[in-house]
Every structure is written in C-alpha cells, then in structure tokens.
Amino acid sequence: MWDFSTEPEFQEKLDWIERFMEDEVYPLETLDLTPEQLLRATAPLKQQVKDAGLWACHLDPELGGQGFGQMKLALMNEIIGRSLILAPPIFGSQAPDSGNAEILAIAGTDEQKDRWLWPLLDGSLRSCYSMTEPGAGSDPTLITTRAVRDGDEWVINGHKWFSSRAAKADIIIVMCVTNPEEPPLSRMSMFVVPANAPGVNVVREVGVLGLGEAHHAEVIYDNVRVPADHLLGDEGGAFVIAQKRLGPGRIHHCMRWLGQGRRAFDMLCERALTRVTKGSLLSEKQTIQNWIADSWAEMQAARLMTLHAAWTIDQHGTSKARTEIAGIKFFGAKVLHDVIDRAIQIHGSLGVSNDLPLETMYRHARIARVVDGPDEVHRVTVAQRVLKGYKPHEGMWPREHIPTRRAAAQQKFAALLEESTNDL
Numbered sequence: 001m002w003d004f005s006t007e008p009e010f011q012e013k014l015d016w017i018e019r020f021m022e023d024e025v026y027p028l029e030t031l032d033l034t035p036e037q038l039l040r041a042t043a044p045l046k047q048q049v050k051d052a053g054l055w056a057c058h059l060d061p062e063l064g065g066q067g068f069g070q071m072k073l074a075l076m077n078e079i080i081g082r083s084l085i086l087a088p089p090i091f092g093s094q095a096p097d098s099g100n101a102e103i104l105a106i107a108g109t110d111e112q113k114d115r116w117l118w119p120l121l122d123g124s125l126r127s128c129y130s131m132t133e134p135g136a137g138s139d140p141t142l143i144t145t146r147a148v149r150d151g152d153e154w155v156i157n158g159h160k161w162f163s164s165r166a167a168k169a170d171i172i173i174v175m176c177v178t179n180p181e182e183p184p185l186s187r188m189s190m191f192v193v194p195a196n197a198p199g200v201n202v203v204r205e206v207g208v209l210g211l212g213e214a215h216h217a218e219v220i221y222d223n224v225r226v227p228a229d230h231l232l233g234d235e236g237g238a239f240v241i242a243q244k245r246l247g248p249g250r251i252h253h254c255m256r257w258l259g260q261g262r263r264a265f266d267m268l269c270e271r272a273l274t275r276v277t278k279g280s281l282l283s284e285k286q287t288i289q290n291w292i293a294d295s296w297a298e299m300q301a302a303r304l305m306t307l308h309a310a311w312t313i314d315q316h317g318t319s320k321a322r323t324e325i326a327g328i329k330f331f332g333a334k335v336l337h338d339v340i341d342r343a344i345q346i347h348g349s350l351g352v353s354n355d356l357p358l359e360t361m362y363r364h365a366r367i368a369r370v371v372d373g374p375d376e377v378h379r380v381t382v383a384q385r386v387l388k389g390y391k392p393h394e395g396m397w398p399r400e401h402i403p404t405r406r407a408a409a410q411q412k413f414a415a416l417l418e419e420s421t422n423d424l
C-alpha cells in the first residue's frame, strides 16, 4: 500500500515553505508590480529558496535540483500552488523554463548543458517551447514545420503559435519534422534556436482570457539556420523526449492545482460562515452546504489521485503511470475549475471583481482544461488504457443469464438453496 507520511526532516522543509509563503510571497500579491519590479522584488526571495535547498526541486541533484521524488514534490507543490503565478518562479520551477530544463537534462550533451541548461537554471537565460501550430495542437503528428539538413547546418521553415514568451526568450526549443518518411512518432526532432537568429519572426502576441500582457506568440520560422550541434537528442527522437518531459511536468501542474483549489475552498468556507442573507448565515443554507460538501469530496479525490500518481511514478517509473497522470490531468483541472466557480458564486459581485484573486484564478483554471493536452485527449488515453484490461465477451450477454451457467450455478449451490428453503 502507499503511504503519505513524510520524514520529520522533510516536514521541517514543508513548514519552512508554509512560513515563507505567508511572510514573503502572499504580501507581494497585493502589489501591482511591473515585470521589472517583480524581478527585482523576487531576486532576494529566490536566494532564500536556494539557501534553504529548495530550488528547482523537480530536477535531479546533479542538475542543481534536490532529487526529492514525486511524492515529496507533490507535498511541496501543494503549498507553492496556493500562489500559482508568483511562487513557481521563486522556487525555480516556472514553465516553460522548468520543462525546457528537463528537456535539456534528458537529451542535452555535456556541451549543450553547459551552454543552455546551467544558465537556464540560474535564471540568466529565458526560454520558450515552440510546438503548437495553427494546424497541429493536440495531435503532434500533424506538425508540418520542417528542418532540412544543409551541410553543417539545419534550415528551419514553419509556422507556430501559442509559443509562450517567444518574444522575450533567449532560446526557443522548436519541434520540427526531420524524417518525413518515418512513422509519425519518429518523424520529429527538437532544436535549440537562438531567439535572435535571422528568420525568427514573431508575427504578434496573442492574449488569453484577458490575463495580463499577451505573451503567447505566433512565430514564423523563415529559413532559420542553426548549426548541427543545436539538434537535441537523436534525429527523429523528439516524441520520446517530449513524453519523458511531459509526464512528470503535467503532474506538477496538478499538484499546484491542489493548493490553488484549497485557497478558493478556504475563501468559500469563510464567506459561508460570515455572510448573512434572509435571516441566516449562508453556511446554514442547504445549497451552500452542498457546495462545501461537493468541493471537499472532489478535492479529496483529486488529492488522493495526485498523490497516487506521484507514488506510482516513484515506484514504477513514468511510463507505468500514464493512466494515473492522464486521469488526474483532466479530473484535477475540472475540480479546480468547479471549486473556484463556487467560491466566486458565494462572494456574489465581490467574487467576480478584481478586489479578490478569484476571478484571475478562475481564468487560469479555465485554461488548465486546454493546455498540456485538452481534457478530451486525456480521457481518450485513460479509456484506451483501461480497455486494454478487458476483452470482448463471447457468446450471449449478460453471461450470468446464459442458461448453461445458470444451471451450473444452481447445481453448485444446490445444497445451500435447499437449506435456505428448509429454513423457511
């Protein structure tokens, strides 16, 4: 069986994170800072996290992380996720840099790590991941961006969009077709493209749900030339790298959603115990009690599923946890969305106002159901993998009613049936 207890030394670290969030991170949320001011304000906090041995914990120790394993990461991220926007960069685990660091860690040569991974980890390099195309999103086999070998260089041509932070990045990891004659999942390769290379054209930045500044870029790669040593891993090996990176990456989102959902739930409960309408507290009205009970049960289920997925990765590896990861990705996003929705509703007009963080949390929760694979794609994965454990029935259905089986069962339990009749 699996066990959620953690050793006392790690509990001390969790307690440190709780205090740090309370004293340093939440107060920052109340300020309306420019990106530059935010960078300045968070620099000393990042140092405190490094000094506490809690920087970039998703990576192995030889890569500057802590090698805690997924169960401990889950407990940590649950606290960090309460401040979904501010805390991950302070803890060295901000997307897309965190995922790109994992790609470089998985696939990079020593030289590539020196050049891009270490600067990425210490925050002196900013990165972007450029995979989605107008014609290819959740089905990566439809990607058309092409990289063709020309002497010692690769020449890249294609059209991507929703490449987050492309306009502000130093490097872009671009997914391209290099081997079109191979089966779909062995056709693609990843390249590190310097964002200032000639031919990298950011057409525009696309905003989503009115969240802050738009920074999801549409990018045209027009005869972009990169040296051969900018290829990551094997030619045709991009899909394998992406799978290795996306599995744990997805569950880290789910861990943080637990904290984000909890924060909304706390607000829901506090409001229920405070607000009086029509002669009684909201907490005394059955509809509100249903919201609290449903939210509690759904959050509890999401937490157990997340911890179970983390435990499965730790015990058996990411590939054995694919059903669990896909399951919590869509279930966790829905729970987060629904709990925040109820928290907004109980606050009435205040809930939809920007006096409270709930409206921003809600917009992020809505996006969570699309990014890193839309809900429907993960449901397909779960259903397909679950069905592998079944086979079509033979003969008549339902089998309990097949006359021969019924006769055999009657014979097997004849004595029992006779006894029961005698008892009467």
Ligand SMILES: Cc1cc2nc3c(=O)[nH]c(=O)nc-3n(C[C@H](O)[C@H](O)[C@H](O)COP(=O)(O)OP(=O)(O)OC[C@H]3O[C@@H](n4cnc5c(N)ncnc54)[C@H](O)[C@@H]3O)c2cc1C
Binding pocket: 096, 128, 129, 130, 131, 132, 133, 134, 136, 137, 138, 139, 161, 162, 163, 164, 165, 208, 216, 367, 370, 371, 372, 373, 374, 375, 376, 377, 380
């Ligand atoms: C805020 C934000 C940031 C992003 N950042 C990045 C980034 O940095 N880099 C990057 O490369 N991409 C990024 N993306 C893109 C994101 O990964 C894609 O939006 C996502 O993969 C879905 O692709 P799509 O939008 O093309 O939707 P589509 O693939 O067109 O799917 C649309 C809808 O069709 C349905 N659907 C799809 N497949 C199935 C199926 N098999 N069965 C049933 N229904 C299905 C689902 O309802 C789905 O929502 C970002 C997106 C957003 C919103």
